[in-house]
Amino acid sequence: MMQDGGSILVEVRPASGTSGDPAQALIEEARRRHRRRRIWTAIVVAVVVVVGLVVTWVAGGFGGRTARGLPSPPGEAGAPSAPPANAPVSTGTPVAIGQGPTDIHFLDRNHGWIASGCNSFCYESNPHIIRTTNGGRTWSDVPPPNMAGTYLSEPVWHQYGGVVKVRFTSATRGWYLQAGELWSTGDGGTSWSQAHLGGVVTTLASSGNRMWALVDSCGAFPCASFHLFYRSDPDTGWQRSTRTLSSGSGQRSGSWLGAFDHTAYIAVPGHTYSTTTTGPLRDVEASCNPVGSLAPGSLVGLCFGGDVASANRFAISADDGHRWNPLVDGPPSAGWSGAITTNGRGVLFYITGGAELWRWDTTNRNWTEVLRTTPGSTDEMYPIYFTDADTGFVGESGSSGVHLLETHDAGMTWAQVTPA
DSSP states (O other): OOOOOOOOOOOOOOOOOSSSHHHHHHHHHHHHHHHHHHHHHHHHHHHHHHHHHHHHHSSOOOOOOOBBBEEEETTOOOOOOOOOTOOOOOOOOTTTSSOOOOOEEEEESSEEEEEOOOOOOTTOOOOEEEEEESSOOOOOEOOEEEEEEEOOOHHHHHHHHOEEEEESSSOEEEEEETTTEEESSSSSSSEEEEESSSEEEEEEEEETTTTEEEESSSSSOOOEEEEEEEEEETTTSEEESSOOOOTTGGGTTTTTEEEEEEEEEETTEEEEHHHHHHHSSSETTTTSEEEEEEEEEEEEEOOOOOSSSSGGGGESSSSSSSSSEEEOOSSOOOOOOEEEOOSSEEEEEEEEEEEEEEETTTTTTOOOOEEEETTSSSEEEEEEEEEESSSEEEEETTTEEEEEESSSSSSOOOOOOOOO
C-alpha cells in the first residue's frame, strides 16, 4: 500500500517554446496554470452565485451534486455508478470547505484528514482542516494553526503558498505545511506549534510513523542549498542529513520528495536518492521518479517522455529504483500529467489534465478512464489516496468548491461523498 499520504504530483505540461531542464519547465507551467485558475475561479464563482439563485427559485433548493461516472469498461456493462451495497454509508462530507490548494491524508482506512489552505490572495487567513475517525462516514473540524498571526514574506508565499501538506503519523501526532512554515500537533490538532528547522520547509513526506522534510537552508532566493530532515514518533526532535543537496533554485528546479514502504526518495536535477533514515543517501537511477508501490517489493516510477501524459511511460523496479524495467506507456490522453498513485495491489491511477482519472491494472493491462470532471467547469482533480486495495478517495477543487469522491471497488466506480 502506498504510504506517502496520497498522490504524487510528478509532471505538469511545459509551456511551448521552453527549453533546458524539463522538470523546471514543468514547474513553471504549473505556477502559471495555478495563477490562471485563480482568476477564472473568481469569475466563475460570481456567475455560479447568479445561476444558483435562479436554480433555487426554479427547483426550490440546491440539488445534490453527483459524481461524473463514465460508462463501464468493456466487460463491465451494468456496473454500478455508486459504491457497492456493503460499502460504508457516508453521513457527513467535506463539501465546500474552502478554496485553495488542498491535500488528503489517511493514516489507515478509518483515520483521515483533509486540509484546504488559502491561496496567494489571503495572506492573513488560517487553513481549514477536517478529520474523520470512521472511514469518511462523518467529518469534524480540527482547530487550525494560527497562520494568520504569523509573518510570511511575500517571496516565500508566492514560491510555496500553493504547497499544502497535512500528515499524521498517529491519531494524535500530526503536521501541517504551507508557505514554508511547518506546524506540529501532539494532541490531534487541539493545539499547534511551529517547527523550526532552520530554513524554509519546501515539502513533506511520511510513511508509517516516519516523517521527512526537505528544507531550503538559504532562507532567500535563489537557493542551491537544501537538507533532508527526518524523525519518527519515538524521536524527541528532527535529525538533519549531513549531506547538502543542490537543486538549483528550489521548487522551480523540480526538487521532489516522496516516501513509500518506509523509504524516502529525493529527486533534484540530474540525481535521485533513497534513504530509510538519516543514513547515507543511496543513488537511484534518475531516469524515472518513484510514484508508489505496485505490490510489496515492487516500486513503480514515472519516466518523463514529453509534454502530454501519453508521451510518458511507467517502469517497475524490484531493487528500490536502482534499475528500472519498462512496464506500460501512459494513458491515451493529450492532457498534462497530474496526480499519480497506486492501491498497492496491482492497480495504477493517473490524473491527466486535471480532469480525467485513468486506471490500469496488472490483469487487464489496459488504461480505462473511470472518472472526469464536469465539462466546461474549472474543477480539477489532484489529491488521490488509497487506504487499502479497495477503498480510495480523490479530491476535487474549483468553481464549485472542494469536494471528496470515494471508491470501494478498487477505483472501478466513484461517487461523491454527500451529506446525510
